[in-house]
Amino acid sequence: MVPPQRKDGPKKDGKSQGDPASRSGSAKDGSSRTRDGKDAPARRSGGTSGGRKNASTTDGGRKGASSARGSKSAAEGRARTSDGGRTRASGSGRTRVSDGGRTRPGPHRPRSGGGPRGRGGPPRRPPKRRIRVPFRRRDPMKRLNAGLLVVAFVLSLFAGRLVQLQTIESGHYTARALEQRLRKIDLPAVRGDITDAQGNPLAMTVEARLIYADPSVIKPEKRQQIAGALAPMLGLDQAAVLKQLSRQNSRYEVLAHGVRPDQARLVLGMKFLGIGTYPEYRREYPNDSLAAGVIGFVNAEGRGGAGLEYSMNRQLAGRAGWQRIEISPDGQHIPMGEDQKRPPVPGKGLRLTLMRDVQYKAQQAIEAQVKATGARSGSVIVMDPRNGQLLAMASAPGYDPNDYGKSNWRRWGSPLVQEAYEPGSTGKVVTAAAVLERGGVTPETTFRVPYSVRRYDRTFHDSEEHATERLTFAGVLAKSSNVGTILASERIDQDTLYKFLRDFGFGQKTAVGLPAETPGQLRAPKQWSGTDRYPIAFGQSLSVNALQMASVYSTIANGGVRVAPNLVAGTTADDGSFTPAAAPAQKRVISQRTAQEIRDMLEGVTTKEGTAPKAQIPGYRVAGKTGTAQIVNPSTGTYEDGGYTASFAGFAPADAPQLVVQVVLQHPTRGSYFGGDVAAPVFKDVMNFALQTRKIPPSGSRAPSVKIYADD
Template sequence: AGAAGVFSQKTTMRTYPGGRLAANLVGYMSQTKDSDTPVGVQGIERQYDTLLTGKDGSATYEVSPTGQRIPMADSTVVPMKPGQDVQTTIDRDLQWYADQRLADAVRSAGADWGLAITMDVRTGQVVQLSQAPTFDPGSKATMQDSNTVSRFVQTVYEPGSVLKTITMAALADQGKIAPDTQISVPGKMVIDKFPIGDYWQHGTLNLTAAGVIAKSSNLGTIVAAQQMSNQTMHDYLRKFGFGVGSGVQLPGESRGILAPAASWTKANHATISFGQGISVTALQVVRAVGAIANGGVMVDPSVVSGFVDADGHRTDAKEVPSRRVVSKKAAAEVTRMMEAVTADDGTAPAAQIPGYRVAGKTGTAWRVNPVTGRYVRGQNTVSFIGFAPADEPRFITYVVLDKPFANAGGGSTAAPVFHDIMSMALERFGVAPTGSRSPKVAQEW
């Protein structure tokens, strides 16, 4: 102190006590060329930038010719007005655990990236939203485009077999299918000169609709979906929220890609029924399958629960909209089919949670090269979505891993992550087992 040329200068610094915790939802700040004040660049920091920023104060007073303030002279002081706090719906402990579990899964599977989302199906509140790799919003050194992007709303991909639940829900809503509906599944199909098969070799199979879902048969889904016209199937996909925003109100959200029904070929109709040829965001999928869990009523997801002003007064966030997309009966029938997925002879027994009934669906989709726009054989996007308790659903969890090691599937790679995150969610929120047993549903006839 007192040394020539040494002086102090006040500056501001934004700190993030949670570090990497939910960083892709929280977002970050950045300086612009046009302003000395940092602005929100991504996530909540950007969406609610004006609300969080507040207003600067000011002081006006008289000074002498030498620059000294004149005592007792006229002066005006306008106090600064602090910004409001934004309260999220995220459960901090569940978020921390899911972040670690997902990062481990991405690392061990050698995946490019991963997502895990847990939502309360009744309210639409997202209680956990993890992404890997992620970043520390307080450290510029950790930031790059591949990890600061909010993948849950900005990255689109083909969902694969998870979408079969929506196809079956549409058919059940029209009374065209039930869990025990008999479907003759061919060993292979050629549609518009495009060969389509299942992930395992087989001859003609006699499966029920529940068996088609439990075994995740593409061909069985195509046969069932042929009862719908292009327009009817397209209309149901739109009702379930595909091709439109999720309603979550976060910046940069993609609507996904759902081509108009008039442009569909027979091959488009076939592949879209099992989740190829349609692109989605993760939150769209959570909202859509969440409607099945919620008895056919779709609730928009939300990540903000309320706002608190400088005086401590809290204002609740606006109630999120909901609407019925399929009948309660149709939702219950598809739920029964999805319970067969997590049975011992289903595609995802690893998703079972002792004491709870779990409904779920695996997904393994061919990955599209973003440069060429063509499918890359041997590269997949794998996933698992499930809700529990299946007979009184409270939470839905969706896990996505992009480009894991070859031969990785949703049942073996994503389902164990679902199991761990859902188990903690049920425990954290004190959701007791219902005590009922899953009904036995025939998979063959």
């Protein structure tokens, strides 16, 4: 019979009271821990110490029950199970459960057998129970130390990064920050001035302003307002300005170059955030279109676009510099900020041989005649034959280099050296020089001159129909007879004629310094056909530019010595010092006697019997030659309906030449097209003015009597 259970109450020390065997047990053998952390005495089963056996099992905070069997009876054994401070006893003894210091009786579960191997069969295993593991609070000092370690580690990362930024990588980030504030601005060099022979400015550099924008600081709602205000003031396209202001990734956009200082002050007066100015220079031409074909212009990029501004750009421009400045967030220059600078080197100025007053008169005269005759273009050259200096180089129609963009780009060049034409009768002086030197011909040599002659399969004739005439060679030149020139040219071979043409400068550039100069066309004799030598003798089937033709007459006026044409007298430095240009090349082409004979013959051209009486200047002896050459029609490749080139070249005073004037009119369409009618009057007007300007006294001698017709 199973004894009744006894309920024991808890004691003050938290221990539960068991049987005597339990009280006398050792805590070492089977102790259980109560909630206050003290060991509870193990319970014993049976009456004596012999035969007592305890067993305990712990697995992850979980203790299993252990059964002890006595030697007398299995019912006297006890099994204890400790689970998180809970103790259960089963069998014939007492069962107590301790939970949180409370003791309560457990259920009575009798065995089916009397012992571990009873007659009722093997002992029944107790049912599995879910064991709840309570939360174990660890040592707070350990948690605090762990937390401090984590905080210290994080702080060490921050400190390491701080050291890295302020020491190891400080230079890199400082440079990047400075780079964000710095702006590199080009500092153009002061371009050298271009002056005439007396120092009068023809092209000059003046102070200006650059207008720029910093789109990153301009508010989107202000862009339209700023573009609408600046575009009309600066002459810009409003849509283009708005596009520049909308580039958010940009901090520097150039809106306009070369703005006048007073305009720049108006721009700054609007106080637009992100709009600023910077000093620069702009090119100005104080005489507007005067000598534009020679001087040229400077384009928007600051480089020469035509004329001397283009060909002499390196000397004029100098070397540009640069400056790095700091820009504040609102787009303004920080005066005391970082400032790196490479100063520019100013360009050299050019002093030309041109005389402004003579240039003005020449340009005025040719513009008026081009308009009066309906000519396609015209040019005037005034030259000193003694040193090759060019005193005037005018062409029409011209353009204003201050506003070159509004003119036709075809006018930007210089037709004086770029346009090739057939010289016509003005080229006959070269043939005359060759036959006087090598052909045994004199000014009095007589030629029987019909209206036309036939050579091989071609017929050549004079410009006006006439009966057969007996002319002296001087008369042939005075009458400008093509047939008479052909007859005289047959006294020399074609190689001799070619040599004289080359010596006078045909087929080669003058090297005056203007861009895109044409050398003209002069083929070698081996390329001539059977009849080419005849039109070449009277100035056709070859081409020249106007300056080459002026050089031919300068050679005759200078006694047979050719001085290369020159336009640049020298250069001026920034300090005002002048360096003269190298002396021009000189070469004797014909003898002085031959030159004198041709000069006398050319005086006959300006007489009443000659072709250019309109070239006469009262008080001065004038020598010259007219030219009326057909123009090749580019559509057909023939002279038919191609028009004419009217020209006149001459010098004065004929007894001591000091000035040469060459006039060319291309394709006049109103009135006469003969050189003596349309070009000679321009020669007279310009030559008379130049003689007065240079204070050249009138001739002190009478003109020689030139025999034109031979005696019967």
